[in-house]
């Protein structure tokens with residue numbers, strides 16, 4: 001294994017279990033919801049640390065978000081990532097996946113060389129899983145989605161097992177490449193005390209659109225082709241027919257109701 | 271611009287089941303805008319192009335023997351889209367669709383709307399795509415007003431297949447396949463052939479945390495085979511290790527719309543509900559009469575799901591007497 005420069009893209013998201021929807025208005029209640037590192041991104045961080053431990057090299061965590069998103073970079077550093085880069089400016093706000101991926105790709109290109117980009121498989125708030133493949137397209141590098149086994153690096157290419165709809169597949173890809181890391185492919189570690197100390201002190205690089213030489217028409221809301229038009233509450237169906245009596249009686253009644261849907265003998269013996 | 275395209279995902283000479291759903295929805299949209307329906311196929315299996323021509327007005331074939339990679343098919347698709355300029359391009363929200371479509375959209379610098387469960391068109395032909403967000407607690411409508419094509423991935427199982435067309439034209443596009451390939455497929459380990467795949471199943475019986483144990487889940491599987499049903503699960507049952515993740519139904523799993531869905535020991539969390547609410551008939555079995563699943567069930571059974579399964583088994587396999595003490599666990 002050789003030393004790699006690995007970029008891990010991570011995202012700060014509202015705590016998945018605590019974001020609530022107002023059942024009357026259908027609006028999302030964000031007040032007081034704690035912000036956390038996107039759960040899937042821990043697996044990407046862990047794979048970057050494992051690669052660094054086997055072959056040496058360096059890991060850089062990058063996120064695009066508000067000033068508070070710095071917290072997820074510090075968390076990555078506490079786990080063992082070397083540096084953090086925060087893409088932060090009002091003009092980045094309102095980005096859809098295309099504008100997010102464009103900004104991250106610009107940021108990565110301004111880092112002065114890289115061998116591998118890792119992302120989570122999807123975020124719990126964006127939930128599209130699109131950002132990883134789109135970063136790869138903007139960087140002009142190949143990608144594989146849903147890495148399921150540790151990567152092997154041989155010379156100027158890597159070998160990656162990933163999950164497909166039809167099974168598992170081993171790809172040989174030239175470096176640099178991008179991999180989205182499947183949930184559960186490894187066991188993310190906990191931060192060490194030394195890591196936590198370092199995370200507190202470490203300087204974080206903050207870049208705006210000028211530092212990454214971004215085209216202002218391609219970032220934030222201006223660079224986002226998609227528009228959210230409305231949110232509504234899903235319609236609830238009417239209350240069901242509750243069957244009555246003992247369990248045996250309920251099952252008999254059920255089989256009677258379902259008689260024409262079930263195979264052969266089901267309806268037969270009430 | 272008047273054409274609606276669907277990406278006809280295939281592997282090993284077979285179309286993915288989601289393709290019939292894409293063709294169905296694609297046809298509906300094409301009729302609304304007074305346009306035609308195109309299907310893009312990257313396969314050298316001539317029979318697939320002929321099959322697609324039964325449904326689509328035009329089948330664009332990228333003839334290529336190489337194994338699929340996102341890299342080359344992304345380039346090939348983008349070239350085709352630039353050449354023919356369809357107004358709408360739909361992909362299945364399969365692993366492949368969700369890996370390929372983002373690259374194509376980025377290459378064309380257009381928008382891509384993910385995991386749609388319903389599509390409409392406004393009077394100006396703008397695609398209004400609806401998808402569940404916040405774990406299914408909300409429905410969000412997204413559009414791509416200023417960029418073309420309008421692209422979306424459609425949640426598998428959420429759309430109905432449509433009627434056949436009047437026999438389409440097959441267009442071979444050899445020039446669409448790029449020459450440079452950097453990624454190579456070195457090895458493949460196919461999934462074992464599933465006995466009763468979830469998607470497309472007529473009957474699905476699913477278990478949740480209330481099933482209680484691996485042994486009880488085995489009882490559910492036994493009942494499923496008596497019913498000829500596919501086995502599904504909630505996240506809680508998958509996390510407990512009683513069933514493989516392939517069985518997960520819901521927001522992070524598959525969407526099913528069988529004729530009959532039986533939910534055993536599932537509370538009805540919105541993340542689960544988005545995956546099964548379109549089932550024709552829903553039976554819910556839960557010991558808690560206030561469980562939210564009863565709000566959308568057609569028939570509700572209040573009681574212990576293990577007892578329910580034993581009772582059901584007794585009816586379905588009446589010849590073999592059931593020894594209750596040896597069936598599953600009571601915990």
Ligand SMILES: Cc1cc2nc3c(=O)[nH]c(=O)nc-3n(C[C@H](O)[C@H](O)[C@H](O)COP(=O)(O)OP(=O)(O)OC[C@H]3O[C@@H](n4cnc5c(N)ncnc54)[C@H](O)[C@@H]3O)c2cc1C
Nearest residue numbers: 478479480504505506520521522535536537542557574575
């Ligand atoms: C981002 C995100 C994505 C998610 N995606 C999914 C998804 O795709 N699919 C999914 O399913 N979940 C998903 N979840 C999890 C979801 O929120 C619920 O936690 C999950 O569906 C609960 O599963 P359950 O109904 O089996 O368990 P529980 O909610 O614990 O319900 C168990 C039910 O069983 C009943 N019960 C208990 N014992 C018995 C008995 N002996 N007999 C009969 N009934 C009994 C109880 O009354 C209860 O109603 C997601 C969550 C998040 C945060």
Ligand SMILES: Nc1ncnc2c1ncn2[C@@H]1O[C@H](COP(=O)(O)O)[C@@H](O)[C@H]1O
Nearest residue numbers: 009064119120122123126128129130131
């Ligand atoms: N704003 C962001 N900053 C850094 N990485 C991101 C951002 N948004 C998405 N990602 C990465 O892309 C992955 C997929 O996100 P999504 O497409 O939103 O589901 C995440 O797991 C992150 O690794």
